[in-house]
Amino acid sequence: MIEAAFVIGGIGAVAAAGLGVAAKVFAVYVDPKVTELLDVLPGANCGGCGYAGCSAAAEAVAKGKAAATLCVAGGDDVAEAIAALMGMTVVKGGEVSLAELGCKYGMDEAHIHFHYDGVADCRAAALVAGGGKQCSMGCLGLGTCVRACPFDALVQGPDGRPVVIESKCTACGNCERSCPKGIIRVNKPSRRFTHVQTTDDCVAPCQATCPAQIDIPAYIAAIGRGDYLDALRIIKEYNPLPLTCGRVCPHVCESACRRQDVDEEININHLKRWAADYEMNVLKEHVLPPKAPPTGKKIMVVGGGPSGLTCAYYLARLGHDVKVIEMMPKAGGMLRYGIPEYRLPKATLDFEIEGITALGVELECNVKMGVDYQLADLYEEYDAVYLALGAWDSRRMRVPGETDFPEVASGTEFLIKRGLDEETPVGKNVVIVGGGNTAMDVARTSWRLGAENVYLIYRRSRKEMPANDIEVHEGDKEGIIYKFLNNPTKIVGEDGHLTQMEVIQMELGEPDASGRRRPVPKEGSEHLLDVTNVFAAIGQSPNLECLDDDDVGEQVERTRWNSVLVDESTGTTSMPGVFSGGDGARGAATAVEGIRDGRLAANGIHMMLTGDDVAVPPNWLARPPKLPGVDEGVDIAKGDRANMRELTVEQRALNFEEVEIGLTEEMVKCEADRCLQCGLICYRGFRSKES
Amino acid sequence: MTAYMLLIVSAILVNNILLAQFLGNCPFLGTSNKMSTATGMAMAVTFVMTFAGAITWLVQRYMLIPYELEYLQTIAFILVIAALVQLVEIVLQKTAPALYQALGIFLPLITTNCAVLGVAIINIQKNYDMMETLVHSFASAIGFGLALVIFAGIRERFVLSRMPKVLQGTASGLITAGLMALIFQGFQGLF
Numbered sequence: 001m002i003e004a005a006f007v008i009g010g011i012g013a014v015a016a017a018g019l020g021v022a023a024k025v026f027a028v029y030v031d032p033k034v035t036e037l038l039d040v041l042p043g044a045n046c047g048g049c050g051y052a053g054c055s056a057a058a059e060a061v062a063k064g065k066a067a068a069t070l071c072v073a074g075g076d077d078v079a080e081a082i083a084a085l086m087g088m089t090v091v092k093g094g095e096v097s098l099a100e101l102g103c104k105y106g107m108d109e110a111h112i113h114f115h116y117d118g119v120a121d122c123r124a125a126a127l128v129a130g131g132g133k134q135c136s137m138g139c140l141g142l143g144t145c146v147r148a149c150p151f152d153a154l155v156q157g158p159d160g161r162p163v164v165i166e167s168k169c170t171a172c173g174n175c176e177r178s179c180p181k182g183i184i185r186v187n188k189p190s191r192r193f194t195h196v197q198t199t200d201d202c203v204a205p206c207q208a209t210c211p212a213q214i215d216i217p218a219y220i221a222a223i224g225r226g227d228y229l230d231a232l233r234i235i236k237e238y239n240p241l242p243l244t245c246g247r248v249c250p251h252v253c254e255s256a257c258r259r260q261d262v263d264e265e266i267n268i269n270h271l272k273r274w275a276a277d278y279e280m281n282v283l284k285e286h287v288l289p290p291k292a293p294p295t296g297k298k299i300m301v302v303g304g305g306p307s308g309l310t311c312a313y314y315l316a317r318l319g320h321d322v323k324v325i326e327m328m329p330k331a332g333g334m335l336r337y338g339i340p341e342y343r344l345p346k347a348t349l350d351f352e353i354e355g356i357t358a359l360g361v362e363l364e365c366n367v368k369m370g371v372d373y374q375l376a377d378l379y380e381e382y383d384a385v386y387l388a389l390g391a392w393d394s395r396r397m398r399v400p401g402e403t404d405f406p407e408v409a410s411g412t413e414f415l416i417k418r419g420l421d422e423e424t425p426v427g428k429n430v431v432i433v434g435g436g437n438t439a440m441d442v443a444r445t446s447w448r449l450g451a452e453n454v455y456l457i458y459r460r461s462r463k464e465m466p467a468n469d470i471e472v473h474e475g476d477k478e479g480i481i482y483k484f485l486n487n488p489t490k491i492v493g494e495d496g497h498l499t500q501m502e503v504i505q506m507e508l509g510e511p512d513a514s515g516r517r518r519p520v521p522k523e524g525s526e527h528l529l530d531v532t533n534v535f536a537a538i539g540q541s542p543n544l545e546c547l548d549d550d551d552v553g554e555q556v557e558r559t560r561w562n563s564v565l566v567d568e569s570t571g572t573t574s575m576p577g578v579f580s581g582g583d584g585a586r587g588a589a590t591a592v593e594g595i596r597d598g599r600l601a602a603n604g605i606h607m608m609l610t611g612d613d614v615a616v617p618p619n620w621l622a623r624p625p626k627l628p629g630v631d632e633g634v635d636i637a638k639g640d641r642a643n644m645r646e647l648t649v650e651q652r653a654l655n656f657e658e659v660e661i662g663l664t665e666e667m668v669k670c671e672a673d674r675c676l677q678c679g680l681i682c683y684r685g686f687r688s689k690e691s
Numbered sequence: 692m693t694a695y696m697l698l699i700v701s702a703i704l705v706n707n708i709l710l711a712q713f714l715g716n717c718p719f720l721g722t723s724n725k726m727s728t729a730t731g732m733a734m735a736v737t738f739v740m741t742f743a744g745a746i747t748w749l750v751q752r753y754m755l756i757p758y759e760l761e762y763l764q765t766i767a768f769i770l771v772i773a774a775l776v777q778l779v780e781i782v783l784q785k786t787a788p789a790l791y792q793a794l795g796i797f798l799p800l801i802t803t804n805c806a807v808l809g810v811a812i813i814n815i816q817k818n819y820d821m822m823e824t825l826v827h828s829f830a831s832a833i834g835f836g837l838a839l840v841i842f843a844g845i846r847e848r849f850v851l852s853r854m855p856k857v858l859q860g861t862a863s864g865l866i867t868a869g870l871m872a873l874i875f876q877g878f879q880g881l882f
Contacts, residue, residue, distance in 0.1 A: 003760075004760070004762075004763055007754075007758070007760055007763060007767070008763060008766060008767065008770065011750075011767055011770050011771065012770055015770060015771065015773075015774030016774075018774065018778060019774060019777055019778055019781070022778050022781045022782060023781055026781050026782050026784065026785035026786070027785070028784050028785055118851065118852050118853040119851055119852075119853070120850060120851065120852065120853055121850045121851060124850065124851045
């Protein structure tokens with residue numbers, strides 16, 4: 001017995017001694033900090049930080065390769081503890097990351113190809129012909145992400161789709177890695193607004209058609225819930241100017257609305273206006289979005305119009321230091337100096353711009369590039385420059401007498417003067433030449449200034465008018481006299497003053513390159529009109545003189561229409577570090593197209609500054625895809641569209657009160673309820689059909 | 692040479708340590724959910740089993756037998772194997788970090804694994820000499836790895852199949868292990 005104890009004790013002692021010696025001889029140096037860090041880290045080994053487990057993360061922190069905030073599972077306490085251990089300071093980004101499901105309908109409400117009896121894993125199902133859903137990006141609902149979540153923050157909803165329990169989600173990213181279709185993503189605001197929609201995303205027809213690609217169904221759903229601030233948050237992730245767009249946007253989104261197949265399209269634009277007006281009229285203060293931690297990069301935005309302001313807004317949210325310079329006395333560009341007060345009150349625009357400057361965007365007005373600044377200097381001083389130069393030159397009518405009389409002017413000149421609060425008297429008979437929104441603005445402004453007869457001369461017919469339908473309709477109510485299929489040929493006057501204009505009738509011939517029928521003059525149909533003012537509103541073009549005689553500006557290539565040549569997807573120009581977009585790059589266009597360019601360019605600039613390739617996925621949604629409408633036999637209750645309430649014609653005369661007075665809360669709720677909450681091919685009321 | 696070949700085939704197939712002698716079932720079920728884990732475990736077992744076979748043979752031959760302490764065999768072997776694994780771990784960490792990374796997390800799992808101890812004791816019971824001990828230990832480990840890898844391959848496919856809730860996980864694993872054992876019984880009487 002004693003003997004046995006001695007022997008075993010002896011073996012043990014020898015082994016212990018051997019191990020002790022080995023531990024000394026073969027000692028591997030381990031930073032004591034790593035051990036301490038391991039005590040602090042939660043030990044979940046979730047991999048959310050990007051390292052293989054907590055010990056690898058601890059090593060990375062000890063070597064100074066990772067920040068104190070690396071642990072996604074631990075939250076602020078752990079970050080503080082790590083920072084205390086390592087003598088670092090916690091740089092807090094105000095953005096919260098959460099898992100987010102990008103699919104609206106489960107298997108019950110989708111077209112299904114076939115069932116996979118026996119397959120219990122999304123990845124396996126996705127391998128077999130992409131899964132059972134007809135929608136190539138729909139959730140398969142087999143719960144792989146739910147099983148992958150180490151924090152029990154996902155549960156499977158009744159239709160199989162995962163539901164995120166936000167209080168438990170640590171944004172570790174395991175669900176995103178496990179999802180074979182990339183439907184569940186760990187998202188934060190900046191990741192959302194730097195996302196470029198691709199053909200692999202679930203975008204509703206309206207969202208795909210909107211140049212700014214706002215997640216329209218999401219904000220309408222938020223409005224339906226009565227959560228107007230959330231609706232505004234969703235809108236502002238793609239469009240920082242909802243007050244403006246809610247008033248002046250031509251809302252092409254509505255033309256894609258699936259609801260048209262049932263009754264009438266949703267009044268999308270005025271729902272957006274409701275959410276934006278809620279901030280301005282009810283809260284009366286700006287709700288600022290969270291910003292990413294400062295990056296120390298400086299960006300100059302040239303031009304304070306919609307495109308420039310948008311670019312500045314998103315760059316500021318990404319943590320960059322942004323300054324905007326504007327040649328006019330106030331920012332807003334054509335929104336301020338092109339759109340009249342009765343469509344977009346200046347006070348509203350001021351509130352909108354304040355919301356952007358409140359985010360830390362510096363704004364300097366009354367300075368012009370090419371005069372006060374040279375692009376070459378800006379290029380030197382800033383990490384990137386965004387040129388949002390606008391299209392301020394007007395095209396001329398090219399008729400005899402055009403430049404002989406002070407009463408003949410361009411429509412934009414007239415509107416700019418109004419924007420500057422200068423005197424713009426008009427006489428009895430005002431003629432506007434052109435059929436776009438500018439022509440309508442000038443006509444309706446002239447009517448408000450007291451003109452007795454306002455003629456709008458357009459060489460094609462009403463059908464071909466590029467102006468928004470509502471504008472033409474309202475102008476009609478206000479008594480604008482449309483003279484379609486007419487064109488000016490001569491302007492005549494006496495003693496240096498305008499008296500008459502010669503007009504010729506036109507007829508529509510063969511379609512031209514733009515698909516519209518080309519107007520041809522009718523011989524001998526000339527007649528004279530008595531006029532006191534003529535405004536030409538037949539198109540605007542960019543003026544790039546400010547880029548001439550400048551080392552950097554000369555290297556920025558132009559198009560043959562004298563606009564800046566850009567890559568539409570990122571705003572890059574031929575000069576690295578110089579980006580451009582908006583009217584200055586695409587020629588006169590709408591505010592929302594400028595906003596699209598601004599966001600995409602902010603993206604491009606961010607990619608360049610963070611060292612990524614400045615490129616978007618090849619399958620990005622450059623043009624809206626063709627999507628199916630409402631299927632036959634789907635039973636959806638009909639309901640009336642909530643139309644905008646507006647002032648009567650009597651109330652509008654001789655003043656510039658805003659014509660559209662907004663929807664009421666009940667109207668908004670009803671309208672939001674009408675929304676079909678479309679996905680790419682699914683929509684509310686859509687039921688699966690086995691095939 | 693034929694004797695060694697027979698020894699190897701018998702250790703791998705006929706007397707498979709897992710499926711014929713039912714030793715080491717804990718790691719068999721525990722590390723067979725994923726193929727990558729299974730192969731890691733198989734390598735670690737091969738490593739340790741061969742070493743342990745050799746050292747326990749030396750302990751038996753030069754310590755326990757001369758002093759007539761055979762009755763201490765089990766406890767002495769456990770102690771020696773545990774110390775050996777620790778030692779191997781320490782040495783590997785310093786000298787072969789890559790191998791340590793690959794085997795690291797499995798080594799502590801098998802310090803007192805019954806399959807390792809079982810092979811060590813069988814070596815003694817069958818009166819193998821040093822060379823036979825090494826070959827038998829190595830071949831047994833290969834047998835262990837073979838069974839484990841086949842088992843993991845089957846279990847990996849379970850996720851793709853719909854099965855009643857009561858059978859999911861360990862339950863179906865045990866049934867599969869039983870069926871595999873039946874198949875391996877077919878090698879009995881091969882020689």
